[in-house]
Amino acid sequence: MKKILTLVFACLLGTQIIAQEKNINAFISYGTFNIIGENSTPYLETYITFDCNSLMYVKNADQYQASINLTVIFKQGESIKNYDKYSVSSPMVNDTTNLNGFFMDVQRYSLANGEYQMEIMIEDANNKNERPLNISETIVVDFPDRICFSSIIALEDYKPATEITANTKNGYDLIPMVMPYYPESINRLTFYAEIYNSKKTLGENEKYLLNTYLKTFESNTRIDSYFFTKRMSVKDTEVVINTMDISNLPTGNYYLVLEARDRNNEIIGYNQFFFQRSNNNYQIDNTALATIDPTKVFSGNINNIDTIREYIKSLAPISSQIEVEYANNLIKSDDITTMQQYFYSFWSSRNALSPQIEWENYYTQVKRVNSSFSALKLKGHQTDRGRIFLKYGAPDRIVQNHNEPGAYPYEIWHYYTLANQRNKKFVFMSRDIVSNDFQLIHSDAIGELNNSQWTNEIYSRTYSTYKEYYNADGSVNPDIYYGDDAKDYYDNPR
Numbered sequence: 242m243k244k245i246l247t248l249v250f251a252c253l254l255g256t257q258i259i260a261q262e263k264n265i266n267a268f269i270s271y272g273t274f275n276i277i278g279e280n281s282t283p284y285l286e287t288y289i290t291f292d293c294n295s296l297m298y299v300k301n302a303d304q305y306q307a308s309i310n311l312t313v314i315f316k317q318g319e320s321i322k323n324y325d326k327y328s329v330s331s332p333m334v335n336d337t338t339n340l341n342g343f344f345m346d347v348q349r350y351s352l353a354n355g356e357y358q359m360e361i362m363i364e365d366a367n368n369k370n371e372r373p374l375n376i377s378e379t380i381v382v383d384f385p386d387r388i389c390f391s392s393i394i395a396l397e398d399y400k401p402a403t404e405i406t407a408n409t410k411n412g413y414d415l416i417p418m419v420m421p422y423y424p425e426s427i428n429r430l431t432f433y434a435e436i437y438n439s440k441k442t443l444g445e446n447e448k449y450l451l452n453t454y455l456k457t458f459e460s461n462t463r464i465d466s467y468f469f470t471k472r473m474s475v476k477d478t479e480v481v482i483n484t485m486d487i488s489n490l491p492t493g494n495y496y497l498v499l500e501a502r503d504r505n506n507e508i509i510g511y512n513q514f515f516f517q518r519s520n521n522n523y524q525i526d527n528t529a530l531a532t533i534d535p536t537k538v539f540s541g542n543i544n545n546i547d548t549i550r551e552y553i554k555s556l557a558p559i560s561s562q563i564e565v566e567y568a569n570n571l572i573k574s575d576d577i578t579t580m581q582q583y584f585y586s587f588w589s590s591r592n593a594l595s596p597q598i599e600w601e602n603y604y605t606q607v608k609r610v611n612s613s614f615s616a617l618k619l620k621g622h623q624t625d626r627g628r629i630f631l632k633y634g635a636p637d638r639i640v641q642n643h644n645e646p647g648a649y650p651y652e653i654w655h656y657y658t659l660a661n662q663r664n665k666k667f668v669f670m671s672r673d674i675v676s677n678d679f680q681l682i683h684s685d686a687i688g689e690l691n692n693s694q695w696t697n698e699i700y701s702r703t704y705s706t707y708k709e710y711y712n713a714d715g716s717v718n719p720d721i722y723y724g725d726d727a728k729d730y731y732d733n734p735r
Contacts, residue, residue, distance in 0.1 A: 265374045266292035267363055268419055272392030275384040275437050277477045283384050287348045288417045293340040297368040307331040308366040315357045323350045347407040352382045388442040391435040393514035395421050411480045421516035428488035440475040447475050450502045458494035459559045462591050491523040493561035494688055515687050525567045535581040539597040546577045555607045555622045558631035616678035625681040629667055640730045649702045650674045655734040668695050699727050
């Protein structure tokens with residue numbers, strides 16, 4: 242197990258950021274929307290949820306209250322396009338001995354189409370000894386003059402609005418989910434989205450299909466049992482609020498997908514939302530596996546038990562959590578028949594028409610990573626670089642800096658696109674170049690380890706005992722004459 246020590250932890254989940262610094266715990270999510278009219282007005286909406294137990298409360302009259310100062314900036318280059326500085330107060334409480342619960346702040350910012358750097362600083366107004374929490378994230382506002390979708394927002398609840406508040410949208414009061422995480426106790430996924438310009442795109446009195454479905458995050462495979470379609474009439478703005486029963490959805494990472502298709506079944510609009518599900522009650526159906534006859538499928542030709550064990554191990558980078566757990570238990574047995582059945586079922590679920598070709602194409606990449614990334618006791622597909630390569634494909638750019646003075650050997654992989662994500666990076670580091678085991682220490686991609694203090698780990702080789710090399714926010718500030726390239730390579734890939 243890898244041990245990662247951080248002062249600040251941030252994890253991007255779709256359009257969500259989990260942030261924690263000492264006593265300040267906040268969950269930040271955001272969505273982009275459009276107001277259709279003579280002049281369209283795009284805007285971004287932030288949902289910042291505060292953990293009551295992480296804040297300092299002070300007495301106000303006969304009750305207690307917390308206060309948070311926030312600064313929100315949207316920049317393009319050095320130009321500030323929108324800015325806000327404000328304070329939020331918690332609900333009043335009578336007792337501070339049991340501060341369980343959360344409260345949310347909602348704000349809206351007008352932003353023209355384009356790419357921005359969103360910077361958010363959060364400060365506990367009652368605790369000046371704590372450093373402010375700083376979050377920086379690249380966001381994109383993109384509403385073309387044709388059919389398109391807003392962000393998809395997961396809801397805890399909604400109801401018709403009786404008065405307009407910060408939570409009101411198109412006649413509904415919306416309560417967003419604190420996190421896109423659904424434990425066993427939550428078996429319904431409720432969401433909100435808007436569809437724009439279908440009338441302008443298709444014309445008066447036309448119809449289109451709205452498909453709603455789930456797909457796996459790791460393999461991008463649609464789950465047919467969670468697929469729904471509805472015929473829609475064209476409108477300037479269509480509000481979509483729906484609920485999906487996920488009681489039988491296995492543990493794993495998923496996308497909720499909305500897509501619009503025209504009468505020719507061509508996709509004319511698309512958006513997706515990442516979420517995580519925990520469901521320990523779900524198990525892979527051994528009865529269904531037993532119906533597969535290995536003598537009639539390609540996996541039946543894999544007769545060596547050690548070979549098929551190794552093949553199943555190599556599937557981990559593109560497997561869901563429940564598949565990984567099932568496979569780990571299966572390969573401990575001597576049941577080669579079930580292994581053959583599972584192996585076929587795995588690839589048939591990815592490509593029902595050509596499961597063998599799908600496997601052969603994947604295995605070509607497995608052999609490639611085994612050749613390039615194998616470590617002393619690990620095959621390439623078991624290493625972090627091998628996992629990322631098999632999961633996402635080859636990066637567009639790689640910076641390899643194995644000899645920077647004062648730094649541990651590191652690599653920065655840059656992907657221009659990852660599904661609907663843009664400009665995502667992965668930072669790997671090795672404390673021993675001989676082993677060739679470069680471990681992931683930071684990424685800004687959905688669902689991956691995100692450590693805002695990753696440069697500390699790289700430069701801890703030299704500077705861990707010298708406090709004069711640390712900035713006020715805890716980040717390392719190496720001597721410019723003795724190693725400081727990592728952050729520059731990360732910010733300016735080449």
